[in-house]
Amino acid sequence: AMSFAASANVVVRIGAVPVFVDVGLRNRNLEVSQIEAALTPRTRAIMPVHFAGLAADLDAVYALASRHRLRVIEDAAHAIGAAWRGRKIGSFGDIVCFSFHPNKNMTTIEGGALVTTDASVLTAIEQLRFHGIQRNAEGEIDVVRAGGKYNFSDVSARIGSAQLAKLDGFNRRRRELAGRYFKVLKEEDGLVLPERGDQDHCWHIFTVLIDYPRFGLTRPRLQRALHERGIGSGVHYPSIPALTFYRQLGYVPQRWPNALRIGRETLTLPLFPGMQDTDVERVVETLWKVLRGD
Secondary structure, eight states: SSSSSSSHEEETTTTTTOOOOOOOOOSSSSSSGHHHHOOOOOOOOOBBGGGGGOOOHHHHHHHHHHHHHHHHHHHEETOOTOOOTTTTSSSSSSEEEEOOOTTTTOSSSSSEEESSSHHHHHHHHHHHBBBBBBEEEOEEEOSSSSBOOOOHHHHHHHHHHHHHHHHHHHHHHHHHHHHHHHOOOOOOEEOOOOOOOOOOOOOOOOEEOOGGGGGGGGGGHHHHHHHHHOEEEEOOOOOGGHHHHHHHHTTGGGGSSSHHHHHHHHHEEOOOOOOHOOOOOOHHHHHHHHTTTT
């Protein structure tokens, strides 16, 4: 219930029904203990989202999927370079989807990648990504699916190759900056920090929860005040069931209270490899000045 809307939109677009599970308040990842109750005879797959670059509990997810004979489709849009128990996300598992949007840890400007060990899935994807084309041994073309055109351009692929070579360095710096945030930004009444994680976390974003009314503010007012002081911020994300489209489908956002609270209180602070430690300190100092009305 806590992700970018695309995670659920792709389910709706194929005529299937998204069934949401609530998330942990700090780690923002799905509560594995709630998955079983969400399953029905029509369930076909579980979609864990590795929020902010912190891996979901994949041991538990895959064990549950195996018992119920379900596919696992990992939304790893935030998690390029992250790991679960020392194993890189995408190096194991069923189907793993990455995003290379410009705001991700590495980019191809637009696009993404899908990783799978299932040959039948790979064949289908290769056909869908380029007009449904299939070639025989002589190179003759046939069309076997109503595919689209989802392949990388050569330019995008070249950018991605260069970025991939730098990914470990990017993520190492992101972990250092996150560590600096934890050192200088102390949790107080009205402000909740994210789960710290460990060296497997790739820190795509750094998000805090703020009880805005406690400080006499709204989130837009706080963001405007930060912007006026030269500090950008974001909102990642509203609760998916609270979005107009999903409410119109009959979802009641209060059924997923942690996601609803996160959507109401979340604020994304600056985090990118080009930042200096002093930038983190300035962000934290300015945030508290605005919150306290200084």
